Amino acid sequence: MTEATELPIVAYGHPVLRQKCTDIDALAYPGLYELVMNMWYTMYNAGGCGLAAPQVNVPVRIFLVDSRHTFELLEDGEREDLFDGDEGIQDTFINARIIDRGARTWTDEEGCLSIPNLAGEVERPWSITISYLDGRLEEQVKTFHGLTARMIQHEYDHIEGILYLDYLNKRKQAALKKRLQRIADGKESARYPMLFADKTS
Structure with a gap:
């Protein structure tokens, strides 16, 4: 058996993160x-709960989500607040399409493995x-709620060329500009290997 x-x-600043990814013949x-x-191996080594193929420089419509681990770490009250009767998932999503979004919204903090050491509030x-x-x-055609739905939407955005930063207001985006440039320049440390855009091109 092949080892992972x-x-x-x-890293933020690489053009692949802004590509709308293509379906595959699975x-x-x-x-x-x-x-x-x-991708699973990479995600867990980086301490993530989700990872999309463009984040490993493969612009196709594949992403992973593990909300089960988060569920297991939470206290009962937090589980009730963040999950809707489920216990989280560990699943691969290929050629995904969101076909409906509920009217109820909520705001929570999100981070991203491609944007280390930063986070922002996203509705x-x-x-x-x-x-x-x-x-x-x-x-599969499934409906997900709460934190699981949030994780899926975050990773789904990646295959659409969207980053959570795009949901922040202009003032917050401006405040993060220098930090984001440091990430793009490889000056923000991460505890996992990162791939940066070619500055010579």
């Missing part, structure tokens, strides 16, 4: 199993319905 490989995570896509396995729908292929390449 840790992949460098693309049955014919070369190295799909290895890519997904390496998102409490519930979503999404169609996708799971890790077994089976078609």
Whole structure:
């Protein structure tokens, strides 16, 4: 059995993070199993709860979400506040499409492995319905709520070329400009390998 490989995570400023990613033919896509396995390995090594393929420099519509680990770490009261009767998920999303967003919204802090050492308050729908292929390449249409839905939306944004920074108000974006440039320049440390844009191009 092939051993998993840790992949460098693309840093803010790399153009792949702004690409709208393409669907794949999951049955014919070369190295799909290895890519997904390496993404899980990379995500956990970086201490993340989600990871999208463009974050490892592969601009296709694949992302991972693990909200179960977060659920297990929370106290009962927090679970009631952040989860809606579920216990979180560990799932692969391939060729995903959000087909419905609930009217209720809520705001919570989000960070991103591609934007280390920063976080911001983001308003998102409490519930979503999404169609996708799971890790077994089976078609799914499911509705998710609360923190699980937030994690899915965050990763889904990545395959649409959107970052959580885009939801921040102009004042907050301006305040983060210098820190973001430091990340793009490789001057903000992360405890995992990162891939930066080619400054010579």
